[in-house]
Amino acid sequence: MKARDVMTRPVVSVRAGTTIREAIAILTDKGFAALPVVDDAGRVIGLFSESDALAATSGADHRDDPVSTALSRPVEVAAPTDDTAAIAARMLRGRLRCVPVVEEGVLVGMVARRDLLRVLVRDEDVVAANVRSLLDDYAGSTRRWSVTLRRGAATVTGEFADEAERRVVTALVRTVPGVTSVQVGPVHADLAWTD
Template sequence: MKRRTVQDVMTERVVTVNEDAPFAEIAETMAEHRISGVPVLDAAGRVTGMVTEADLLRKQEYKDGGARRPVLDRIRRRGEAEAKAAAVDARGLMSAPVVSVAPNTSIAQAARLLNGHGFKALPVVDDDGRLAGIVARRDLLRVFQRSDAEIRDEIIDDVLITKLWQDPADVDVRVEEGVVHLTGRVEQKSLIPIIVRLTAATEGVVDVVHALGYDHDDTRPAPYPRA
């Protein structure tokens, strides 16, 4: 089965602001649409940055000039944070360059980017840098909404038959709430970790539990023939 990409789960209708959008307008837009961030576009529709709730909160955070912050903390955060606190429009508030993904980015790669940077969402851009959509954490979780029957069918058809040329009668596949249970016997012991790995990589699989047996242990070197 074709692996889903960001394009399959992203939101295409995206709330955006331009670089000259004032602070109050951005805050009102985010509150109205109940979103935590907005892409910032230039006149050509290219993504130049992102403004998030955290960026807007700098204004409140630094109202007292940071006077009561520890000295080392003030020094460390003074640059970018205080610049955003003083900003009055999207150009000054936004984080740039923006971290983005292409429409054909895999779900796994997008998830790694979100987790690695601590973001809640990423803009999706085409080859020209123009906005194509936005992908959020909740979008990536859709892969875990597949039915147990759909997951089981893919494991049998794609993993056992297509990739490994295994007789599905030899391996029983049972899926409960995304957890795959594998039982049965295969010819070679070395096949077992491969089956488990490919099963775990199937979209929607939460965990793999196996009790697979084997007929021949091909993981041990053959004994030398006696002279």
């Protein structure tokens, strides 16, 4: 499974000039562990975490200072194509609660511990049922394919009219959270279109 499969989006972020007071309000209101701080182009320049908020407000009152004075740097980031197991290992090693996901330098999502844990607790029967429901909807509420799921690997068997339909089904199944890979049966020779 990849970061893009589990990341939270759209991302709530703040700019460097946002006050610490405003950033704390967002953290507490949304229940986030940290907020990405971005520049005008949407590039991550730091994270503002609960720990940063506590440090900024202990002692002298700095709540009206810009968040740029209290953010954590450097920031560990991930790409949408990074494997979630590798991200989890990095988070454990660095004691990180969340990791911004960037594409071409621009923030596109966040992966938090809860996002990774959510995947682990998904019952495969629920994931398989979600795949079946999606495929039944695609097929006009008829059951055309059988679905099995083992450790996130989905196998779809049945008859496909042509290679295009096989590719569409593969793409649809990949969109279901909890599916890590897809194996789709071959096009049925009797149903294949001919010109």
